[in-house]
Structures are given as C-alpha cells and as structure tokens.
Amino acid sequence: MAIKRIGNRTIKFQNPPSIIGTSSIVGPKEGDGPLRSYFDLVLEYDTWGQKSFEKAEAKMQEEAIKLAIKNANLSVNDIHFLISGDLLSQIISSSYTAREIGIPYFGLYGACSTMTESMSLGAMIIDGGFADYVVCATSSHFSSAERQFRFPLEYGAQRKFTSQWTVTGAGATVLSAKGEGPYITYITPGRIRDYGITDTSNMGAAMAPAAVDTLLNHFKDTGFTPMDYDLIISGDLGLIGRRIVIDMMQKEGYDLSENYTDCGIKIFDTVEQDVHAGASGCACSAVVFNGYVYKEILKSTFNRVLVMSTGALHSTTSSLQGESIPGIAHAVTIEKSI
Amino acid sequence: MEYITAFIVGGLICVVGQILLDTTSLTPAHIIVTFLMIGVVLGAIGVYEPIAEFAEAGATIPILGFGYSLSKGAIEGAKAKGVIGAFAGGLESTAGATAAAVLFGYIISVVSYPKSKS
Amino acid sequence: MDNLTNKEYQEYAKKKVPKPNYLKNSIRAFFVGGTICLIGQIIRNGLFRFGFDEKAVATGTAIIMVFLGSLLTGLGIYDKIGKFGGAGATIPITGFANSIVASAMEYKREGYIFGVAARMFTIAGPVLVYGIGSSIVVGILYLIFTAGR
Known part of the structure; x- marks a missing residue:
C-alpha cells in the first residue's frame, strides 16, 4: 500500500525531511545580477583556474557539494547518498564530481529540472528510511552548454529574442531525516x-x-x-x-x-x-x-x-x-x- | 564612387539575409548556404556578372560572390579544358580564399582560446 | 488543457512571442554588411594600385578579408560584431572565416586532429560541399548546352 500518496500524483511525506544546509556558487555574470548577496560564492572568472569550461563546471559542483555539507555541520562521510545531474552528455560534471566526493552516487538526467528531481528522490529516500543524510546537487555552465547545444562561443550568430541564457553556477542541498526545517x-x-x-x-x-x-x-x-x-x-x-x-x-x-x-x-x-x-x-x-x-x-x-x-x-x-x-x-x- | 556602391549593394544583400533570419526559422548556416547557391545560379545564368562589375566589393565580399566565382570558374574551366575543367575550375578560382581560410583558421585557432561571454 | 491539440498550442505559443524589431535589425545588418564590403573595396583598390590584374586582386582581396575575419574571431571581437549586425556579419566572406575559426578554437581541448582540424568545418563545411558540388554541375551543364555549337 502506497500510504504516502495522495490524489493522483502527489506524495505527502509522513516524516518530512529537513533541509539542513544549502550552497550556491555562481559565475561573474550571475554575480552582477539582482540576487548577488544571496550567493555563497561569486566567481571572478568562470574558468575558475581550470583548463576547460567542463572542468570548471565540475569544480563548481564539487565545491558546492562540499560547502553545503559544511553549512549543514556535517562531513562528507556522514552523507549516505549523492544524487546529482547536469546538462553535459553522459552527465560528466556530476560523475567526475562524484568521483572526487567518493560516496554512493545516483546520477540523474533531468536537464534543467534536475534540482527538484533530485530533491524529490532524496526526500523519498529519507522518508522511506533508507538514509539519514542525502545531498542533492546540480550544475550548469554557459560556455559548456553553449557549445554542446548551440554554436561555438566565438561564432557571430545573433541570439533569438526567445532564447535564454544558461546560468553558470552550481547548487547543493543537504536533506536530513532529523532537523528543525525547513x-x-x-x-x-x-x-x-x-x-x-x-x-x-x-x-x-x-x-x-x-x-x-x-x-x-x-x-x-x-x-x-x-x-x-x-x-x-x-x-x-x-x-x-x-x-x-x-x-x-x-x-x-x-x-x-x-x-x-x-x-x-x-x-x-x-x-x-x-x-x-x-x-x-x-x-x-x-x-x-x-x-x-x-x-x-x-x-x-x-x-x-x-x-x-x-x-x-x-x-x-x-x-x-x-x-x-x-x-x-x-x-x-x-x-x-x- | 565605388566605395558608396560597394557599401550600399553589400549592405542591401545583408538586409535580405537579415529579413530571412528574422522571419523564418532558418539558422545562419542555412542562410549562408542558401545565399551561396543563389550566387552559383546567378553566376551561371550570367546575372551576377553585371552586378559584380557595378558594385565590385559590394557584390564579391558577400558569400553570393563566392558562389559567383565558383560557377564562373567552372564555366571558364569547362570552356578551356572540357569536363576536367568543369570539375577543377570552380575550386581553382576560389582556391586562394579557401586555402587562406584553412591556414589562417588553423593558426588562429592554435594561438587563441574562446573567451567567456557575458 | 487536456483537450488542447498540438496545433492549437503551437499557434497559441506563437502569439506569446514578441516580434523582433525588423527595422532596427535590418538597419544594423545594412550598416555592418555595408561597412565590411567598404573595407573590401578599400583593399581591392589598394591592390590595384600595386599593379595586380583583376584575377589576382579578387583573390588577394578575398584572402585579406578571410584573414581579417579570422583575426577578429581569435581576438574575441567578431562575435560581438555578429551580435550587433546579424546577417551583416554572417553573409560577407569574413563570416565564413568566423565560422571556421570559432568552431576550430572551441574544440582545441579535444586535440589537434579530432578537435581543431576535424571540427574546423562543422559550420563552414556545407558551404564547400554545396558550393563546389554545384559549381561542377554548372560546368557540366555548360558543356551540355554548348555541345551543339
């Protein structure tokens, strides 16, 4: 019996997981935006000293995960699962990050829906009693996404009015079975x-x-x-x-x-x-x-x-x-x- | 005088491209290939030659002009050497630009990196 | 929304998209495209002054314009010209050079064979394929139509 389901599609948690730590790292353009003061780290250069934009993206995700865990006053070994995904083919940013983090990892591809997809799965894992702490994370990078999905960076094409700008950044959320919310x-x-x-x-x-x-x-x-x-x-x-x-x-x-x-x-x-x-x-x-x-x-x-x-x-x-x-x-x- | 005609004719050709970009779902790559083919056809039927004589760089710098010299070269090659000339003529007449694109393209790619955009 | 058909939604979504500013875009394309051709004309006249014949001047102008397009791409300037001028930057031969260099440098991390050299023609390749292919057709057609004479 799926006792935690209500209605057609929704799940109501019986032991709602707490969000005990988060982190956000963004690139310089995002840091110039109206939300600047809310981000934990604004990068000066979006390559972050790495040799490629892909490496920079993985580094952002890794640092975001570590920072979220730190903000939750935990250490990496306390975390039972890492659930993450990104936009690049075969979700390389997430997998290379998971290689560095070294804890059990579920890789997701939900494109830009990855954040709430990973939080949904993480919350179910915790409410189901399969883990005490889960970290959910995702990242994207304008320059790595642009070349994969659109044109090379230096190509002189006009962007259409309807086009959107891929955010350079990474965010992570630590979910816990115990806690005082949110x-x-x-x-x-x-x-x-x-x-x-x-x-x-x-x-x-x-x-x-x-x-x-x-x-x-x-x-x-x-x-x-x-x-x-x-x-x-x-x-x-x-x-x-x-x-x-x-x-x-x-x-x-x-x-x-x-x-x-x-x-x-x-x-x-x-x-x-x-x-x-x-x-x-x-x-x-x-x-x-x-x-x-x-x-x-x-x-x-x-x-x-x-x-x-x-x-x-x-x-x-x-x-x-x-x-x-x-x-x-x-x-x-x-x-x-x- | 030829500066003004080059500016105006070249500008107008680009406006046609811009209108196509804005009103259709064609990408820049589609537009370039389309314009190139138009240049080849206009060159083949002899329409582009007078335009090129009138506007000079205004007609030869747009990619239409590349198509024009391809077909002009192929026809000249065919006249001079028959079938072999028809095959080689187009490339021969545009060999300079194509070779330059390969060489400069390679060198510049090797020494420079894409820059972060904002 | 369950009875909304694909066609209805597409029509509906189209209405939600604001129209581009055709006039502004066209003026910019005119200005940028015209300026590039003007520069071409200056180079052309300069080469004539050095005493080259028509064929050499045409080739020389194209080579110099390709060089300028490549250089501005490498310096990270051509994409800004393109962003402003749209088709005005794409249609001149400098845009052809831009598409080659932009693709090649983007993929340098993947190496000099499968990266730079192989990717060089991802956007410009079709130009050569259709251009060279159709020129041969034109040459053959010319032979066929003039065969009787």
Missing part, C-alpha cells in the same frame, strides 16, 4: 508534456505545458490554492514561459498573477543584462532556490514555497532530426514549520 512536505513529480514545439531557442514555450500540468495536479491532489503559498517559483521558463503559465492557469481557474515568478527571471536583470527571455540551465533553479529562496525561508519572508524546476529533455541529435521538445516539471513544497 521541511519538504509534498512533492508532485511531473510527467512529460510535449505539444510539438521544435524551436530549441524557445524552451519556455516548450516547457510551459508541463509546468501547468504539474501545477494543476498539485493543487488538485493537495487541496491547496495558489494563495496558500507565499511563493510559487518555476525553474527556467523565462519571460515567455511564465506568461504562458499564468495565462493557461487563468483559463483553468487559478490566479497566479500575485505570487508566481520564475527563477530565470529572478536571477538576471532581463533588461540590463542582455539575456533576452531570461535564464535557463540546471543551475538556474539550483542557485535561486539554494541562495535566494532558502535564505528567505530562514528569514521567514516565505513560510510555504512551491519550487518547480522545469526541464527540456531533448538532445542535439533529436532536435537536428526534427523531433519536438519533451518538457517536464517536478514540484516540491517547502515549509518553514509543520
């Missing part, structure tokens, strides 16, 4: 929604239906309304995706205009920083959650937050072959107290 109380895992959008420079529109689907099911299963949340924040839908979500939710009878925003809009000044439709990347929701949202929860600015990282699960091969972009969104409810 707690993960509910999760609503997403299912793939794909309405045939093939334009990889318009990910917001490709992922928005998945976000709407997850939100609708979350509200239906839990009985919450948008007003029960102090903040509802999606991962990287950007300006266009956010507009679509508000509009589609309106049609379904939910008013999100008051307290819903998107990490991809929060992290940059979209007017001043020339990021077009906002930010994207695994690190987008990771650093905004582990930096801004978490710290504001600790300050009691927010008491109940719904974090929903969104992912576009295509590859360069699939998009060259004309396949559309499968979108996904995993929602996690975080409460200051229970």
Whole structure:
C-alpha cells in the first residue's frame, strides 16, 4: 500500500525531511545580477583556474557539494547518498564530481529540472528510511552548454529574442531525516508534456505545458490554492514561459498573477543584462532556490514555497532530426514549520 | 564612387539575409548556404556578372560572390579544358580564399582560446 | 488543457512571442554588411594600385578579408560584431572565416586532429560541399548546352 500518496500524483511525506544546509556558487555574470548577496560564492572568472569550461563546471559542483555539507555541520562521510545531474552528455560534471566526493552516487538526467528531481528522490529516500543524510546537487555552465547545444562561443550568430541564457553556477542541498526545517512536505513529480514545439531557442514555450500540468495536479491532489503559498517559483521558463503559465492557469481557474515568478527571471536583470527571455540551465533553479529562496525561508519572508524546476529533455541529435521538445516539471513544497 | 556602391549593394544583400533570419526559422548556416547557391545560379545564368562589375566589393565580399566565382570558374574551366575543367575550375578560382581560410583558421585557432561571454 | 491539440498550442505559443524589431535589425545588418564590403573595396583598390590584374586582386582581396575575419574571431571581437549586425556579419566572406575559426578554437581541448582540424568545418563545411558540388554541375551543364555549337 502506497500510504504516502495522495490524489493522483502527489506524495505527502509522513516524516518530512529537513533541509539542513544549502550552497550556491555562481559565475561573474550571475554575480552582477539582482540576487548577488544571496550567493555563497561569486566567481571572478568562470574558468575558475581550470583548463576547460567542463572542468570548471565540475569544480563548481564539487565545491558546492562540499560547502553545503559544511553549512549543514556535517562531513562528507556522514552523507549516505549523492544524487546529482547536469546538462553535459553522459552527465560528466556530476560523475567526475562524484568521483572526487567518493560516496554512493545516483546520477540523474533531468536537464534543467534536475534540482527538484533530485530533491524529490532524496526526500523519498529519507522518508522511506533508507538514509539519514542525502545531498542533492546540480550544475550548469554557459560556455559548456553553449557549445554542446548551440554554436561555438566565438561564432557571430545573433541570439533569438526567445532564447535564454544558461546560468553558470552550481547548487547543493543537504536533506536530513532529523532537523528543525525547513521541511519538504509534498512533492508532485511531473510527467512529460510535449505539444510539438521544435524551436530549441524557445524552451519556455516548450516547457510551459508541463509546468501547468504539474501545477494543476498539485493543487488538485493537495487541496491547496495558489494563495496558500507565499511563493510559487518555476525553474527556467523565462519571460515567455511564465506568461504562458499564468495565462493557461487563468483559463483553468487559478490566479497566479500575485505570487508566481520564475527563477530565470529572478536571477538576471532581463533588461540590463542582455539575456533576452531570461535564464535557463540546471543551475538556474539550483542557485535561486539554494541562495535566494532558502535564505528567505530562514528569514521567514516565505513560510510555504512551491519550487518547480522545469526541464527540456531533448538532445542535439533529436532536435537536428526534427523531433519536438519533451518538457517536464517536478514540484516540491517547502515549509518553514509543520 | 565605388566605395558608396560597394557599401550600399553589400549592405542591401545583408538586409535580405537579415529579413530571412528574422522571419523564418532558418539558422545562419542555412542562410549562408542558401545565399551561396543563389550566387552559383546567378553566376551561371550570367546575372551576377553585371552586378559584380557595378558594385565590385559590394557584390564579391558577400558569400553570393563566392558562389559567383565558383560557377564562373567552372564555366571558364569547362570552356578551356572540357569536363576536367568543369570539375577543377570552380575550386581553382576560389582556391586562394579557401586555402587562406584553412591556414589562417588553423593558426588562429592554435594561438587563441574562446573567451567567456557575458 | 487536456483537450488542447498540438496545433492549437503551437499557434497559441506563437502569439506569446514578441516580434523582433525588423527595422532596427535590418538597419544594423545594412550598416555592418555595408561597412565590411567598404573595407573590401578599400583593399581591392589598394591592390590595384600595386599593379595586380583583376584575377589576382579578387583573390588577394578575398584572402585579406578571410584573414581579417579570422583575426577578429581569435581576438574575441567578431562575435560581438555578429551580435550587433546579424546577417551583416554572417553573409560577407569574413563570416565564413568566423565560422571556421570559432568552431576550430572551441574544440582545441579535444586535440589537434579530432578537435581543431576535424571540427574546423562543422559550420563552414556545407558551404564547400554545396558550393563546389554545384559549381561542377554548372560546368557540366555548360558543356551540355554548348555541345551543339
């Protein structure tokens, strides 16, 4: 009997895991944005003394994990599982990081939805009694993602208006069976929604239906309304995706205009920083959650937050072959107290 | 005078490309290949020659001009050496630019690194 | 949303996308493309002054423009010109050089054979394939159409 399930798709934890430590590391451009003061470390150079952007990304993830564990007053050997993923092929940033960390590791590919995907799985592992401490992490790097998914850095192509800027950064979250919160109380895992959008420079529109689907099911299963949340924040839908979500939710009878925003809009000044439709990347929701949202929860600015990282699960091969972009969104409810 | 015509004709060719970029889902790579092929065809039917004479660099610097000299070279090769010339002519007439692209491309790639963007 | 069809959603999403500023983009492309051609013209006139014939001047101009495009790419400037000028930077032959150098230097970490040399033509390769291929077709067609004369 799956006694922890409520409704169709949602899980309500019986022993909600606590988030006892987080960390966020970002590149220089992110550090110039409005959330600068929330990040634990802002790099001066996005290569961080490494020989390649890929190595720099792995280093960011490794340092973020160590820092989160330190912030939780634990040592690496206390952690039972590392759950992480990233954007690069065969999730190399995560696996090379796991090699250095040296604890049991589950590698995920959820594209930009990785943060809440790993938190969902970590929370279930803890509530199930399989671990006392789990660390969830992800990273992305503008320069490593750009060359894999788009064009070489020095290529003089114009970015489309709908395109989004991959966040350079890494974030990690330590979940614990014991603790005084903030707690993960509910999760609503997403299912793939794909309405045939093939334009990889318009990910917001490709992922928005998945976000709407997850939100609708979350509200239906839990009985919450948008007003029960102090903040509802999606991962990287950007300006266009956010507009679509508000509009589609309106049609379904939910008013999100008051307290819903998107990490991809929060992290940059979209007017001043020339990021077009906002930010994207695994690190987008990771650093905004582990930096801004978490710290504001600790300050009691927010008491109940719904974090929903969104992912576009295509590859360069699939998009060259004309396949559309499968979108996904995993929602996690975080409460200051229970 | 030829500076002004080069500027205007070259600029206008690029505007056509920009409109295609903005209104279709074509990538820059698609646009370059399309323009190149247009240059080859216009060169083959003899339309591009007068444009190139009128606008000089304005017509030869855009990738259309590369297509034009490819087809012009192939026709000249065919005239002079028949089938063998048809095969070799296009490459012969553009050999300088292509070879330069390979050599300079290699040297510059070896000595420089992509820079972080912001 | 369960009864939303793919087509309906795509139409709907299209409406949510703001239109690009066609006029501004075109003016920038005109200015940048025109300037690059103007520089080409200056080089061309300069080479004529050295007494080269038409063929040598055409080749020499192309070589110098390719060099300039490569150099500006290596210095990290050409992508900024491209960002500003769009097609104005892509369509001139300097853009061809840019696509070669940008791809090659990006993949230097993968070595000089499979990295630099093999990746050099990821974007520029199609230009050579279609350009050279079609020029041969043009040459053969010319022979066929003139065979009777």
